[in-house]
Amino acid sequence: MSIEIRGVAKRYGDFTALENIDLSIPTGQLTALLGPSGGGKSTLLRIIAGLETTDSGTVEIEGTEATHLPPQKRNVGFVFQHYAVFKHLTVARNVAFGLEIRKRPKAEIKERVAELLELVHLSQFAERLPAQLSGGQRQRMALARALAVEPTVLLLDEPFGALDAKVRKELRDWLRRLHDDVHVTTVFVTHDQEEALEVADKIVVINQGRIEQIGTPDELYDEPANEFVAGFLGPVTELDGRTVRPHDIDVHREAVPGAVVGSVARVLRVGFEVRLSVLPDGGAPASRAVQVTLTRAHARDLTAGTKVWLTPADRG
Amino acid sequence: MTVATATVTGPARTRRSRPASNLTAASGLGLGVAVLWLSILVLIPLIAVVVAALEGGVGTFWAALTDPQTFAALRLTVLEALGVTALNVVVGTLIAWVLVRDEFPGKRVLDVVIDIPFALPTIVAGLVLLSLYGPASPVGINLVNTQQGIFLALAFVTLPFVVRTVQPVLLELDVDAEEAAASLGAGRLTTFRRIILPSLLPAITAGASLAFARAISEFGSLVLISGNTPYETEVASLKILKFIEGDNQAQAAAVATLLLLVAVVVIVALDLISRRVARRG
Numbered sequence: 341m342s343i344e345i346r347g348v349a350k351r352y353g354d355f356t357a358l359e360n361i362d363l364s365i366p367t368g369q370l371t372a373l374l375g376p377s378g379g380g381k382s383t384l385l386r387i388i389a390g391l392e393t394t395d396s397g398t399v400e401i402e403g404t405e406a407t408h409l410p411p412q413k414r415n416v417g418f419v420f421q422h423y424a425v426f427k428h429l430t431v432a433r434n435v436a437f438g439l440e441i442r443k444r445p446k447a448e449i450k451e452r453v454a455e456l457l458e459l460v461h462l463s464q465f466a467e468r469l470p471a472q473l474s475g476g477q478r479q480r481m482a483l484a485r486a487l488a489v490e491p492t493v494l495l496l497d498e499p500f501g502a503l504d505a506k507v508r509k510e511l512r513d514w515l516r517r518l519h520d521d522v523h524v525t526t527v528f529v530t531h532d533q534e535e536a537l538e539v540a541d542k543i544v545v546i547n548q549g550r551i552e553q554i555g556t557p558d559e560l561y562d563e564p565a566n567e568f569v570a571g572f573l574g575p576v577t578e579l580d581g582r583t584v585r586p587h588d589i590d591v592h593r594e595a596v597p598g599a600v601v602g603s604v605a606r607v608l609r610v611g612f613e614v615r616l617s618v619l620p621d622g623g624a625p626a627s628r629a630v631q632v633t634l635t636r637a638h639a640r641d642l643t644a645g646t647k648v649w650l651t652p653a654d655r656g
Numbered sequence: 657m658t659v660a661t662a663t664v665t666g667p668a669r670t671r672r673s674r675p676a677s678n679l680t681a682a683s684g685l686g687l688g689v690a691v692l693w694l695s696i697l698v699l700i701p702l703i704a705v706v707v708a709a710l711e712g713g714v715g716t717f718w719a720a721l722t723d724p725q726t727f728a729a730l731r732l733t734v735l736e737a738l739g740v741t742a743l744n745v746v747v748g749t750l751i752a753w754v755l756v757r758d759e760f761p762g763k764r765v766l767d768v769v770i771d772i773p774f775a776l777p778t779i780v781a782g783l784v785l786l787s788l789y790g791p792a793s794p795v796g797i798n799l800v801n802t803q804q805g806i807f808l809a810l811a812f813v814t815l816p817f818v819v820r821t822v823q824p825v826l827l828e829l830d831v832d833a834e835e836a837a838a839s840l841g842a843g844r845l846t847t848f849r850r851i852i853l854p855s856l857l858p859a860i861t862a863g864a865s866l867a868f869a870r871a872i873s874e875f876g877s878l879v880l881i882s883g884n885t886p887y888e889t890e891v892a893s894l895k896i897l898k899f900i901e902g903d904n905q906a907q908a909a910a911v912a913t914l915l916l917l918v919a920v921v922v923i924v925a926l927d928l929i930s931r932r933v934a935r936r937g
Contacts, residue, residue, distance in 0.1 A: 389839055390839075391835050391838070391839070410838070411835070411839045412838055412839075412841050414839070415841075416839060417839070418835070418836060418839040420832045420835070420836060422830075422832060423832075424830060424832035424833045424835065424836040425833065426833055426836075426837070426850075426851055427830075427833075427855070428854040428855065437837070437842070437850075438840035438841055441840060441841040441842050441846065442841060482836075485836070485840070486839075486840075488840075489840055489841065
């Protein structure tokens with residue numbers, strides 16, 4: 341295991357940021373710390389980096405006891421949400437910073453910087469100042485800067501949080517491909533469940549200073565340990581007293597044994613999917629309507645008032 | 657009024673003939689007022705002084721400056737001002753740092769006290785220093801009629817400049833960048849030198865320029881403490897007063913012109929140095 345966290349806790353006055361956290365992060369994988377804002381995930385990442393001290397417990401990085409090591413000695417790469425560029429230095433000098441600190445020979449630094457800028461597709465911007473780059477380019481520069489020192493672990497704190505939706509999606513795919521090439525143990529913090537599901541090998545859901553569940557994206561999505569995890573990872577609805585995902589419901593046009601009978605209350609098309617609100621028969625209040633998501637093809641002849649039979653989809 | 661109208665319509669008219677200019681009627685008016693104001697208050701009087709200094713020919717001007725007593729006064733003024741500026745750069749930055757980054761009881765009070773030397777009439781500043789470091793000093797230190805006394809008075813009146821220019825920049829500084837440097841292996845000193853200092857340099861330079869300009873022109877606080885002994889403790893501003901009292905307008909103007917020149921040279925030099933250092937990182 342690359343990072344071993346045992347009994348870590350952190351309080352700020354009356355506020356408990358982290359409560360007795362035990363976590364093992366495997367070597368070479370991409371792990372996401374997922375949870376709502378203020379849930380403690382960033383604090384945990386900063387404790388791993390040494391930018392924050394822990395009140396109790398221990399942190400071990402690649403077998404080295406690191407609890408009391410300053411950030412300089414931990415050999416971690418850290419990427420910040422707001423890029424944290426050195427704005428008076430050119431892109432190349434930003435990337436070279438960690439190598440210059442380590443007093444590597446000039447020729448070696450030059451070669452390594454060129455290599456990294458190639459990796460993050462910023463070669464033609466080497467002599468520009470960070471202010472002349474877009475947000476996405478700045479974050480790629482920050483990533484190259486963090487990778488330059490060949491860190492044992494790479495830590496990213498909401499790395500795409502300040503970018504617009506389209507760039508965020510591009511960088512997400514790019515980060516996944518980069519990780520497949522570089523294979524450095526990576527931990528990233530996000531509050532975006534889609535980002536975590538798409539990029540991570542393993543997801544740690546953190547809420548109110550505690551770990552709610554650890555697992556692969558599929559495990560978390562299909563077998564959430566509790567209501568919170570289920571709700572945080574995607575939309576949920578209630579069918580016959582069971583919590584299910586809206587797209588895991590089959591809609592039938594004729595009677596099916598054991599189905600919930602109801603009528604369509606509302607049809608809403610959002611892009612490629614159609615969302616139905618189905619009101620079960622028997623005078624249930626509108627708030628108990630079952631939410632169902634269908635593709636457009638399946639929803640073709642459904643309109644408000646159509647009678648339908650709902651069954652949980654067989655996942656197989 | 658006619659002058660104002662002429663200045664105002666000037667830029668507005670060029671806007672029509674030259675669409676590249678972005679001046680609207682309102683901003684044209686603003687520019688006109690600014691130029692007029694600067695001209696009446698600053699540029700025209702400055703030119704008048706230079707003209708007065710050169711009235712008797714370059715020879716007279718040169719003679720006035722190379723007079724040993726005048727030269728000594730100018731030299732003392734510039735050296736003292738440079739020394740005080742250097743002190744301010746270090747101490748002022750340190751005070752600003754403490755005020756922004758550290759939490760301690762009495763911080764608010766200290767923040768207000770910094771401005772006192774600036775708010776105080778300079779003659780009062782002189783009096784304050786005289787009561788502590790004068791002939792009747794309660795601590796037994798008499799700095800009247802010494803170059804140290806002049807240094808002290810100048811340090812007192814220029815204290816707020818660097819503090820007040822550096823403080824807001826330090827407040828806005830990106831702490832993330834310092835943490836990034838730390839995680840890349842940079843120690844505190846390296847982070848300060850390579851990451852923080854380059855960001856502060858423009859502010860430090862601005863403060864240093866103000867402090868230097870104030871120091872070479874300081875008069876009020878020095879009247880009481882400098883003693884005004886030729887070759888020893890006579891500064892340029894007091895020398896100018898002496899020339900004027902002796903009805904020697906041309907020589908007064910010559911010293912004034914040189915002070916003006918020194919101020920411009922030093923301010924430009926400081927700016928160039930800060931740009932170069934900031935670029936080198």
